[in-house]
Amino acid sequence: MTTLPSVNWSYPTSVRFGVGRIKELPDAVKAAGMKKPLLVTDPGLASLPMVADAIASLKAAGLDAAVFSDVKPNPIDKNVEAGVAAYKAGGHDGVIAFGGGSGLDAGKLIAFMSGQSRPIWDFEDIGDWWTRADPAGIAPIVAVPTTAGTGSEVGRAGVVTNSATHTKKVIFHPKMLPAVVICDPELTSKMPRIITVGTGMDALAHCLEAYSSPFYHPMSEGIALEGMRLVFENLPKVVADGSDLEARGHLMSAAAMGAVAFQKGLGAIHSLSHPVGALYDTHHGMTNAVFMPYVLQFNKPAIEQKFERLAGFLGFKNGYQGVLEAVLKLREDLGVPHTLSGLNVDDAKRDLIAEMAIVDPTAGGNPVELTKDGALTIFDKAMSGEV
Numbered sequence: 395m396t397t398l399p400s401v402n403w404s405y406p407t408s409v410r411f412g413v414g415r416i417k418e419l420p421d422a423v424k425a426a427g428m429k430k431p432l433l434v435t436d437p438g439l440a441s442l443p444m445v446a447d448a449i450a451s452l453k454a455a456g457l458d459a460a461v462f463s464d465v466k467p468n469p470i471d472k473n474v475e476a477g478v479a480a481y482k483a484g485g486h487d488g489v490i491a492f493g494g495g496s497g498l499d500a501g502k503l504i505a506f507m508s509g510q511s512r513p514i515w516d517f518e519d520i521g522d523w524w525t526r527a528d529p530a531g532i533a534p535i536v537a538v539p540t541t542a543g544t545g546s547e548v549g550r551a552g553v554v555t556n557s558a559t560h561t562k563k564v565i566f567h568p569k570m571l572p573a574v575v576i577c578d579p580e581l582t583s584k585m586p587r588i589i590t591v592g593t594g595m596d597a598l599a600h601c602l603e604a605y606s607s608p609f610y611h612p613m614s615e616g617i618a619l620e621g622m623r624l625v626f627e628n629l630p631k632v633v634a635d636g637s638d639l640e641a642r643g644h645l646m647s648a649a650a651m652g653a654v655a656f657q658k659g660l661g662a663i664h665s666l667s668h669p670v671g672a673l674y675d676t677h678h679g680m681t682n683a684v685f686m687p688y689v690l691q692f693n694k695p696a697i698e699q700k701f702e703r704l705a706g707f708l709g710f711k712n713g714y715q716g717v718l719e720a721v722l723k724l725r726e727d728l729g730v731p732h733t734l735s736g737l738n739v740d741d742a743k744r745d746l747i748a749e750m751a752i753v754d755p756t757a758g759g760n761p762v763e764l765t766k767d768g769a770l771t772i773f774d775k776a777m778s779g780e781v
């Protein structure tokens with residue numbers, strides 16, 4: 395048993411947090427107004443008992459549920475199209491988005507696209523494009539995260555790769571926010587070590603970039619601070635002992651907090667990680683973890699002063715330098731590769747990556763303007779290992 399509390403939150407949506415709360419899935423699905431949910435997940439999870447158990451509990455409660463799992467690790471447009479076809483063919487009335495980033499985002503996007511008549515790219519997160527969507531055509535969503543990183547369970551966007559252009563696009567709509575979230579740390583306890591590390595570092599990247607972004611959003615800034623503390627304190631514990639449910643619970647909180655915080659903006663870690671992920675199919679969080687110290691150094695002139703406060707809160711000596719060293723030590727302790735070659739990324743596409751990075755929607759949140767030269771500098775350092 396843990397001392398982790400079991401609690402309900404209404405921020406930013408209805409969250410049922412605590413060990414064992416997956417048993418409330420049928421109740422959550424009914425609360426969201428569904429009778430015939432489509433559970434969307436990835437093929438790896440679909441073969442695990444947790445999905446079979448979820449389906450069995452739904453059926454026992456009289457809910458006619460089915461599974462759709464044709465989802466790639468970085469979901470592509472065709473996965474969403476196939477999911478929408480399955481949703482319509484099965485006569486479903488809502489989606490259970492179940493999984494890590496891929497299952498959650500694919501599930502949310504399938505729910506969103508289930509009642510739209512325009513192509514998905516018309517709803518990219520640009521200006522007010524989201525107002526083009528028919529809100530009545532968005533199906534209700536219950537989200538069940540099985541990793542602690544993406545925070546997509548409390549987000550209003552989904553990321554999908556355009557399979558024609560190999561670019562990652564963010565699709566946004568306020569109604570893509572799940573109606574009910576079940577955060578059960580037990581579901582994350584079987585995660586392979588490398589996924590625990592990658593997803594945990596993604597949560598840290600969300601908080602770090604939100605905190606660093608220059609926009610005025612004090613609420614997000616406060617959330618980012620506590621999110622970072624939870625990752626620094628709990629990610630090493632979870633990697634040392636995968637069954638530490640208390641630490642896993644704190645990481646689930648940090649993941650949700652990171653996604654809430656990055657309303658304030660993300661930055662160059664994500665701007666570079668997105669093209670690398672799209673071109674090399676690398677793990678998103680692990681790619682962020684590799685880029686993290688190089689981007690911190692690039693941003694140093696703009697964030698140095700602000701990181702004094704961060705270092706004080708986290709209990710690190712030497713301000714900015716102390717945070718940088720803590721990031722480097724955390725990466726090393728967790729076995730994160732120091733350079734991109736550790737992710738099998740070479741420099742053959744460096745120019746294309748830099749061009750894609752500067753037009754990535756996250757680039758505008760970087761505290762130092764991300765120019766093509768700047769993106770090339772960061773990429774080259776992440777190849778050579780020179781911090």
Ligand SMILES: [Fe+2]
Nearest residue numbers: 596600664678
């Ligand atoms: Fe991320």
